[in-house]
Amino acid sequence: MDVMRSVAADEARERLAAALASVARGDRKAFHDVYQRTSAKLYGICCRILGEGQDAEDALQEAYVNVWRRAERFDASRASPITWLAAIARNTAIDRLRARGNRSTAPIEEAFDLADPTPRADALIEEAGESARLYGCLGELGGQEAALIRTAFLEGASYPELAERAGEPLGTIKSRIRRGLMKLRDCLCR
Incomplete structure (x- = not known):
């Protein structure tokens, strides 16, 4: 069962990487696919940093704008697609947090609640x-x-x-x- 789960995770990772490559070429359908596959996780990251609400939703939207603009920078040999996307969401949320001048964030240990369900490397x-x-x-x-x-x-x-x-x-x-x-x-x- 673990082998099958690993194969499924690899296939999902490859599909997401391929979709990001298509986004880099301006493919809106691929962008929609990336959003559908990852928005729940990225929204969770934004909520963890900013708290639930409009600010987290705005950060998520801004993160996807950044994904659209920077998709050509994604390098599958350097990072998994979800790691790259999560970093964009995290950085966007932190930038918003800094802009509003409020630095009360949850401890890093709480990020384990948002762990990617795929096995670790x-x-x-x-x-x-x-x-x-x-x-x-x-x-x-x-x-x-x-x-x-x-x-x-x-x-x-x-x-x-x-x-x-x-x-x-x-x-x-x-x-x-x-x-x-x-x-x-x-x-x-x-």
Whole structure:
């Protein structure tokens, strides 16, 4: 499940980065897409700094104006799209706060309540390493054992379904999977 969540997060990040690239070329539809995907989070950042209300809404609007103007500066190799957008919203809200002369902000620890639901970078790197090891070890198995394990554990097929698909007895399928799992365990423990 974590691998699927990681893949989904990567795909969402890539779609957002592509949308920002389109915004840099003046694509209004892409800008609307960026807004739809990120406005709730960015509004939360503005509210945390400015408190709820018109000031936070104005800061959010100003942040998106800045996104429109600066989209060509976004570099996916340097930051994730949501991090870049959050920095713009944060800086816009802080500028508004400074302009009104009121410096009562919430402690930085409260920002954890607004945490991005995607895994942290170190967790993604660790997951990617574990996934690479798993797929590498699956590659060392015999073709049929690896296919049975992939189908059973990654696609969710039951043993009886596998036996029916292969046209073999259920006991044979279970034995092959058990042998494959033991080899897989040995490989992963190296």
